[in-house]
Amino acid sequence: MVQKLIELSLRNRLIVLLLAAGLFAWGFYSVKQNPIDAIPDLSENQVIVFTEWMGRSPQIMEDQVTYPLVSNLQGVPKVKNIRGTSMFGMSFVYIVFEDNVDIYWARTRVLERLNYAQRLLPQGVTPTLGPDGTGVGHVFWYTLDAKKMDLGEQRALQDWYVKFALQTVPGVAEVASFGGFEKQYQLVIDPIKLQFYNLSMMDVMNKVKANNNDVGGRKFEMSDMAYIIRGLGYVKNKDDLEGIELGNYNGVPVRVKDIGNVQMGGDLRLGIFDENGEGEVVGGIVVMRYNENADKVIEDVKKKMADVQRGLPEGVKFKVAYDRTELIKASIENVKTKLIEEMIVVSLIVILFLLHWRSALSIIIQIPITIATSFILLNAFGISSNIMSLTGIALAIGVIVDNGIIMSENSYRNLAEHQSSGE
Numbered sequence: 494m495v496q497k498l499i500e501l502s503l504r505n506r507l508i509v510l511l512l513a514a515g516l517f518a519w520g521f522y523s524v525k526q527n528p529i530d531a532i533p534d535l536s537e538n539q540v541i542v543f544t545e546w547m548g549r550s551p552q553i554m555e556d557q558v559t560y561p562l563v564s565n566l567q568g569v570p571k572v573k574n575i576r577g578t579s580m581f582g583m584s585f586v587y588i589v590f591e592d593n594v595d596i597y598w599a600r601t602r603v604l605e606r607l608n609y610a611q612r613l614l615p616q617g618v619t620p621t622l623g624p625d626g627t628g629v630g631h632v633f634w635y636t637l638d639a640k641k642m643d644l645g646e647q648r649a650l651q652d653w654y655v656k657f658a659l660q661t662v663p664g665v666a667e668v669a670s671f672g673g674f675e676k677q678y679q680l681v682i683d684p685i686k687l688q689f690y691n692l693s694m695m696d697v698m699n700k701v702k703a704n705n706n707d708v709g710g711r712k713f714e715m716s717d718m719a720y721i722i723r724g725l726g727y728v729k730n731k732d733d734l735e736g737i738e739l740g741n742y743n744g745v746p747v748r749v750k751d752i753g754n755v756q757m758g759g760d761l762r763l764g765i766f767d768e769n770g771e772g773e774v775v776g777g778i779v780v781m782r783y784n785e786n787a788d789k790v791i792e793d794v795k796k797k798m799a800d801v802q803r804g805l806p807e808g809v810k811f812k813v814a815y816d817r818t819e820l821i822k823a824s825i826e827n828v829k830t831k832l833i834e835e836m837i838v839v840s841l842i843v844i845l846f847l848l849h850w851r852s853a854l855s856i857i858i859q860i861p862i863t864i865a866t867s868f869i870l871l872n873a874f875g876i877s878s879n880i881m882s883l884t885g886i887a888l889a890i891g892v893i894v895d896n897g898i899i900m901s902e903n904s905y906r907n908l909a910e911h912q913s914s915g916e
Contacts, residue, residue: 504851513862518864527868528786528877531820534627540603541623542566542586555579557615559815562586565610569602586620594626596783624667625781632787633794634815636672636768636776641808645759647775648673650809656777658801664790666741666782672708673775674759682753690747692739702747704728704737732756768814776814783874789797791818828883836860836888843894847901856897 502509544558559577566575566588574589590599600622607620614620637647637655648670656668682697710722728734735750749755768774781790798811839860844853867886868878876882 511776513858517862518867520862520868523868523872524878526866527871528784529821529825530629530787530877530879532629532816533877533879533881534629534869536628537589538592538596538599539587539589540596540600542588542603542607542612542619542909543623544584544586544618545582546584546618547582549582551579551581554582558584558618558620559586561613562607562610562620565613566603566606569606570601571599584620600625615754624780625782626666627783630666630781631780631815632781632817633791634776634813635779635798636774636812636814637809638812639775639806639809642806644673644773644775645676649676650806651775651777654804655801659777659779659794659797662790662793662797664782664785665779665794667780669778669780671776671778672773674762677758677760678728678731679756679758680734680749680753682758686752690742690752691738692747692751692752697739697749699738701734701737727912731757741871774812776812786877787817788821791816814815821830824880825878825883828880828887832864832883832887832890835887839890839894843898847898852901852905854902860890860893864890 544554544562546554546558549557555577557610560581562584563575563577563586566572566586569588571591571594572827573586573591574854576587578585578587588599590596603624611619627781637651639647639650642650651670651673652675654671659665659668660668680697680701682694687697704726705724705728708724708726710724713720713722734755735748737749738880739749740747765773766776773798779790779794781787802811840853840857843856844850849858864886867889871878871882875912
């Protein structure tokens with residue numbers, strides 16, 4: 494079989510050369526298309542289900558949320574393992590799929606099963622899927638440099654303007670906000686006044702929720718014109734909250750301001766985000782999607798940040814806290830330099846030992862063709878250009894030329910024997 498293949502190749506040299514050139518061109522195109530990253534993604538192929546039920550103990554979360562979810566998600570096909578974690582007010586379920594499963598197919602199947610498992614959970618508890626990012630997906634961190642704004646205003650700017658803009662960048666799975674204070678209206682209630690007016694905490698909660706709402710009415714016709722009637726009831730400031738009626742006492746309405754006071758404050762924090770010991774800052778973490786080109790995603794994020802910068806208040810600008818581009822470029826450039834050096838050294842050694850330029854050329858030409866072909870396989874298997882993959886190619890250069898040297902030496906030996914026998 495091998496002999497016939499060699500004979501066929503020798504009789505059709507032009508076709509073999511054209512196939513080699515086409516393979517090299519395809520490989521060169523694959524080099525341009527191959528995703529670039531500094532480190533390989535070795536994380537598991539998993540989908541995260543997050544459920545929040547604030548105020549409940551870990552045992553209640555385990556019994557009423559985590560256990561029902563884990564029990565029902567076990568029927569999802571191609572699942573390798575399911576892990577559940579319960580903590581105060583939160584539940585995490587990690588569904589680990591087989592390595593060859595498409596992540597978006599997996600997320601769809603988990604979402605289908607969650608629609609069924611929803612009825613087993615307590616009322617008002619809704620599980621959600623985590624972002625479609627990996628463990629090494631945190632590719633870019635930034636902070637807001639806004640010395641004239643307090644932390645609450647900075648966090649509001651990040652959550653309601655910057656975050657939404659950056660999430661539109663292709664390849665971004667999530668922009669996670671950190672730092673600052675999340676603004677909220679806080680009702681500070683006097684329990685003695687509640688008891689005096691014969692009100693409960695649930696009465697206050699239900700009345701406040703019911704009075705923060707828009708309602709629709711029917712239409713009103715006048716002079717051949719139809720007008721849509723609406724009731725505008727959304728809370729816009731503290732005075733609106735303080736004026737909400739909770740009940741009556743001896744015919745006198747009891748409002749929120751009669752049983753306590755309303756103030757603007759920040760949500761409970763379990764920590765702070767400090768930058769270089771210079772004080773608290775507000776910013777975001779850009780999480781990349783599965784199988785995306787990290788270098789391109791970061792470049793697109795930077796372009797979007799330049800557009801967002803024009804809409805920021807005066808005196809506010811972005812500061813880069815972490816940029817993987819520097820690590821990617823340094824890593825790839827270092828490996829690429831070593832790869833080129835090794836190709837040159839191997840070529841010189843082949844020429845030195847063979848001392849025949851045609852034989853050496855037939856061996857050396859295998860190096861760029863084989864390396865280009867390896868990038869076709871990298872794309873086929875979804876492997877990025879990183880330290881590990883490029884180092885593996887560099888280490889294989891010696892093996893690439895070994896075959897050519899052996900074939901050349903064997904050809905010379907057979908030719909020598911043939912000439913000797915002919916004489």
